Amino acid sequence: MVNYPAGMGRSHTADTEVSSRKTSAGRRGMELENDINRTNEWYLNEDTAVIHKKPTPITIVKVDYPDRSAAKITEAYFKVPSTTDYNGIYKGKYLDFEAKECKTNTSFPIKSIHPHQIKHLDAVTRHGAIAFVIVRFVNLSETFYVIASDMTEYIRTCGRSSIPHDWFMEHGTLIPFSYNKPVDYLKIVDQLYFKENQ
Amino acid sequence: MVNYPAGMGRSHTADTEVSSRKTSAGRRGMELENDINRTNEWYLNEDTAVIHKKPTPITIVKVDYPDRSAAKITEAYFKVPSTTDYNGIYKGKYLDFEAKECKTNTSFPIKSIHPHQIKHLDAVTRHGAIAFVIVRFVNLSETFYVIASDMTEYIRTCGRSSIPHDWFMEHGTLIPFSYNKPVDYLKIVDQLYFKENQ
Numbered sequence: 001m002v003n004y005p006a007g008m009g010r011s012h013t014a015d016t017e018v019s020s021r022k023t024s025a026g027r028r029g030m031e032l033e034n035d036i037n038r039t040n041e042w043y044l045n046e047d048t049a050v051i052h053k054k055p056t057p058i059t060i061v062k063v064d065y066p067d068r069s070a071a072k073i074t075e076a077y078f079k080v081p082s083t084t085d086y087n088g089i090y091k092g093k094y095l096d097f098e099a100k101e102c103k104t105n106t107s108f109p110i111k112s113i114h115p116h117q118i119k120h121l122d123a124v125t126r127h128g129a130i131a132f133v134i135v136r137f138v139n140l141s142e143t144f145y146v147i148a149s150d151m152t153e154y155i156r157t158c159g160r161s162s163i164p165h166d167w168f169m170e171h172g173t174l175i176p177f178s179y180n181k182p183v184d185y186l187k188i189v190d191q192l193y194f195k196e197n198q
Numbered sequence: 199m200v201n202y203p204a205g206m207g208r209s210h211t212a213d214t215e216v217s218s219r220k221t222s223a224g225r226r227g228m229e230l231e232n233d234i235n236r237t238n239e240w241y242l243n244e245d246t247a248v249i250h251k252k253p254t255p256i257t258i259v260k261v262d263y264p265d266r267s268a269a270k271i272t273e274a275y276f277k278v279p280s281t282t283d284y285n286g287i288y289k290g291k292y293l294d295f296e297a298k299e300c301k302t303n304t305s306f307p308i309k310s311i312h313p314h315q316i317k318h319l320d321a322v323t324r325h326g327a328i329a330f331v332i333v334r335f336v337n338l339s340e341t342f343y344v345i346a347s348d349m350t351e352y353i354r355t356c357g358r359s360s361i362p363h364d365w366f367m368e369h370g371t372l373i374p375f376s377y378n379k380p381v382d383y384l385k386i387v388d389q390l391y392f393k394e395n396q
Contacts, residue, residue, distance in 0.1 A: 072274075083250050094292035126245070
């Protein structure tokens, strides 16, 4: 059974947003990122948590200096990330996660997550982090929170190239949506790690 | 009095490295970064801590796709960082720091640290982070660990544009150097936060 956060029925997160979640080709893959950035900004302004997206890692090859105040990068390349995209601090704990959109409805392709990122999630988990992966099934309008070690263990042992949607229904938790906090993942963190405070 | 880590006399860190620390103009400002990256790699390989430098934040304006596998960024600009350069996890704690080289011997210019970074260091401190600033006086071959809140409080109240070298001697701790860990800052973190484990 999928876990619904308190007070959030499936109809709320899944059905009512289908139409508003349709994306143009250009924005594809960016919507989840934008939603998470907006949520993080809200957390920051409320002083609930300090969590940022890391800049995209690039290799800079050539920089022009038309004048000192506006150096212009004229040749650079994207690098394979060695860590996850997001980290920060919440209630004194180190928090670390990766976020991925999934365009198919039946399963999540494992190759979407780099081996470096899996290794990184395992490492921070070993050191005591709250580590997780956010996976959005775009067409289903479902955004899941999955504990990192559950997912990396499955990836290591499943012998498959993708994780079935059913697995997320069983092991994941749907993340509640609100206008100010479109991906309110700290609600799930509270349920999993700070129950005594609620 | 400056605090020396156990077993490290000043002559070791200060005198013997002067000649080897001379940098060409091209590498200036990068040496501390390289030393910290090497140290972090060592910590990672030992599985002592997971601490990474964040990529340089840039705004990408134009990308060419000569073929799918090697997208080429042809126009991008450096952005003012909104956080510090380094963060990660050590002994279950969130760790966050900024690192700066200083070319003058008498004082550290406060404008080297962006107001956003000061705000960020205060925020993560408030949430329970181990937060600090590493300042290297390049010509003196001295690399100081300074507790972030000590430095940000001084900056807010000093009414000056720079922090005298004497202040670092009084409030900072010299970071020990070794070949494998050129900036072994976790030694200082242990002394300050994990004394019972030593």
